[in-house]
Amino acid sequence: MAKRRGSGEGSIYEIKTRGRWCAAITVHTPLGRSRKWLYGTSRRAVAEKLAAASVDRGRGTLALERPTLATFLGRWLNVERRLRTQQGYEGYCRRHIVPALGHLRLDALTVAQVSEMLKAKLDGGLSPQTVSQIRAVLRAALSQAEREELVFRNVARIAKLPAPVEPYEGRFLTLEEARRFLAAADEDRLAALYRIVLPLGLREGEALALRWDDVDFEARTLYVRHTLQRVPRKDRTRRAAGEGLVLMPTKTRRSKQKLPIPEICVRALRAHRIRQLEERLVAGPRWAETGFIFTTPLGSPLHARDVTVDSFRPICERAGIPSSTRERQRGPVAERGLRFYDLRHSCASLLIAEGVPLRVVQDILRHANIRTTADRYTHLVPQVVAEALAAMDRTLLNQVAE
Numbered sequence: 001m002a003k004r005r006g007s008g009e010g011s012i013y014e015i016k017t018r019g020r021w022c023a024a025i026t027v028h029t030p031l032g033r034s035r036k037w038l039y040g041t042s043r044r045a046v047a048e049k050l051a052a053a054s055v056d057r058g059r060g061t062l063a064l065e066r067p068t069l070a071t072f073l074g075r076w077l078n079v080e081r082r083l084r085t086q087q088g089y090e091g092y093c094r095r096h097i098v099p100a101l102g103h104l105r106l107d108a109l110t111v112a113q114v115s116e117m118l119k120a121k122l123d124g125g126l127s128p129q130t131v132s133q134i135r136a137v138l139r140a141a142l143s144q145a146e147r148e149e150l151v152f153r154n155v156a157r158i159a160k161l162p163a164p165v166e167p168y169e170g171r172f173l174t175l176e177e178a179r180r181f182l183a184a185a186d187e188d189r190l191a192a193l194y195r196i197v198l199p200l201g202l203r204e205g206e207a208l209a210l211r212w213d214d215v216d217f218e219a220r221t222l223y224v225r226h227t228l229q230r231v232p233r234k235d236r237t238r239r240a241a242g243e244g245l246v247l248m249p250t251k252t253r254r255s256k257q258k259l260p261i262p263e264i265c266v267r268a269l270r271a272h273r274i275r276q277l278e279e280r281l282v283a284g285p286r287w288a289e290t291g292f293i294f295t296t297p298l299g300s301p302l303h304a305r306d307v308t309v310d311s312f313r314p315i316c317e318r319a320g321i322p323s324s325t326r327e328r329q330r331g332p333v334a335e336r337g338l339r340f341y342d343l344r345h346s347c348a349s350l351l352i353a354e355g356v357p358l359r360v361v362q363d364i365l366r367h368a369n370i371r372t373t374a375d376r377y378t379h380l381v382p383q384v385v386a387e388a389l390a391a392m393d394r395t396l397l398n399q400v401a402e
Contacts, residue, residue: 012046021046022152025053037107039149069109070102072150076141083229083248092137096121101138107151114138114159128163135161171336173198173346175353177321184319190311192272193294194343196222196265201347201365204304204340205229206255209247211291212273220266223258224250224366230303245301252368259364269293304340312340348377 012023023038023046038053040046067075073093081089100117101109114135121131139156146154173181178198185194197207205227214223226247250256261269272293279297280287288299295302316323316338324337344365351361362373 012043012050014043023047023050023053025050025057027057037149037152067106067150068102069104069106070098072106072145073098073102073141076144082251083231083246087231088133089137089140092134093141096134097138106145109142109151109155111155111158114155115162118159119162122162128161128165131163132161132165135159170342170345171324171338172342172349173321173338175350177319178346178350180319181315181321184315187318188311188315189275189297190294190307192268193307193311194315195268196261197340197343198347199262199264200259201344203227203251203255203344204307205248206250208292208294208302208304208307210293212293213291215269215293217266217270220261221258222261222265225256226250228301228304230305245303252366254368255366257366308340345376348373352377 012021014021019041021040021043023040024035025038027036036053038046038049040049077086077090077093097117100120101113104113118131118135121134122128126134135156139154142151142154142156145151182194182198185191188194193207196202196210197204200222202224206224209226209228210222210224214225215221216223227250228245229248230244231246276293276295280299283298286298290299290301292299292301313323322337324339324342348361348365351364352358358373358377359370361377362370365373367373
């Protein structure tokens with residue numbers, strides 16, 4: 001007859017909904033009894049962990065980590081990430097998660113507590129999008145805690161949002177508007193920037209990070225390998241490219257690519273190269289050689305905010321296209337102002353309008369997977385299909401009439 005497991009010796013059972021096995025072993029501390037959780041993909045793996053934990057408990061060396069959520073988040077945030085991602089995580093944790101839940105013990109956090117926090121944030125005036133981001137950050141942190149076997153389950157994954165989130169739909173330039181925009185941009189010293197961004201769908205940071213070494217005029221290719229980001233003053237010592245700017249890896253590995261460039265881009269870059277050489281002569285010893293394609297008149301890298309204020313918005317005004325403001329970001333899509341990022345969306349919409357397949361659009365925009373392209377731009381496909389069927393209708397009706 002099999003020996004029955006004694007009290008406190010640990011128990012093993014399967015979490016069927018997660019496809020994992022779990023063991024709990026009791027640990028006696030000066031504050032009373034507590035439990036340590038062990039996880040594995042099979043019963044055997046958990047049994048081995050349980051046996052090792054039992055030996056450590058007998059020696060008095062079994063570690064029992066029971067940090068608060070704030071303590072764990074502090075450690076979780078101290079990991080190398082993309083700068084913009086790190087800044088976002090720190091902001092959501094500092095302003096929202098830690099003040100509301102940071103004092104709670106990590107392994108005691110409940111679904112109800114997370115749900116109440118999210119509802120309180122929504123009732124306090126935050127948008128559903130912001131509340132969704134708060135949950136996403138907490139979910140990411142608790143996923144790490146789950147991998148480290150510090151929590152039994154990820155309660156942020158289970159907690160539901162208090163209100164549905166509608167993804168922001170940016171404004172798209174029509175073909176006629178795109179032509180007006182580029183014509184207005186020709187009056188700007190950064191005209192080439194827009195003749196690169198709109199046809200290729202580059203992100204603003206990717207375009208501002210381009211160097212002349214990234215361009216091969218003979219092969220007609222452009223190598224996108226970095227993004228230029230602004231950093232807070234305290235972080236300006238990190239891989240600085242200019243005052244308050246750092247070069248960072250592209251958003252995804254797929255974003256880092258060598259792209260073929262059409263004639264409109266080649267001509268714009270050649271003209272911009274001549275303009276930059278003229279500015280260098282005017283600047284004289286004040287010129288800062290950085291190698292960037294798009295710079296200030298003295299050769300320094302450009303801040304995205306300065307590009308928006310000093311270049312993008314004046315171009316929109318000359319083209320008769322409203323630019324984005326806080327007020328114009330709400331309401332019907334047709335009434336929203338144009339953001340710099342919407343040039344990337346406009347690239348996709350113009351390609352789809354020309355009948356370019358989504359798979360090719362994905363390759364041009366360098367999305368990590370086709371689902372991203374489909375989720376964002378499938379709503380444009382019916383319009384293209386309708387226009388194609390209308391053309392077929394006209395063709396067939398004309399043949400019948402003849």
